[in-house]
Amino acid sequence: MHTALLFVLAALLEIAGCFAFWAVVRSGASALWLAPGVASLIAFAGVLTQVDAPMAGRAFAAYGGIYVAASLVWLWQVEGFRPDRWDLLGGAVCLAGAAIVVFGPRG
Numbered sequence: 521m522h523t524a525l526l527f528v529l530a531a532l533l534e535i536a537g538c539f540a541f542w543a544v545v546r547s548g549a550s551a552l553w554l555a556p557g558v559a560s561l562i563a564f565a566g567v568l569t570q571v572d573a574p575m576a577g578r579a580f581a582a583y584g585g586i587y588v589a590a591s592l593v594w595l596w597q598v599e600g601f602r603p604d605r606w607d608l609l610g611g612a613v614c615l616a617g618a619a620i621v622v623f624g625p626r627g
Contacts, residue, residue, distance in 0.1 A: 523571050527583050530567040531590035537561035539594070580623060585618025 540557025543549035574578035589611045592603045603611070 523573075524586075526567055526571050527586040528590065530564050530583060531587045533560045533564035533567060535591055535594050537564060539598070545571065563586040582618045582621045583623075584615075588614035595610075 537557045537560035540549075540553045540560065544551055544553050544557075568579070568583060571579045571583070573582075592607050592611045595601050595607070596603055
């Protein structure tokens, strides 16, 4: 459970940091948004290193599914656009892939 919470927190930090850059470059927001964006991305990296995993690549791969699902929640809750069935199907596939990476039998 601890790992899942770290993944969710990391996703929120990464999405918020990237969104700050998106807002500046694509939406014309003030460049002052870049400072909290960078801070959020640094915090994201720090949180992701706290995940209990023996190898970074496997932790990052598993995190990817959480990131996709969290991005769809961000789309809905922050940007105000409800994900369609294809978004939801894609998110479910990504979460299934993350579960395979995390829970797959290792020989």
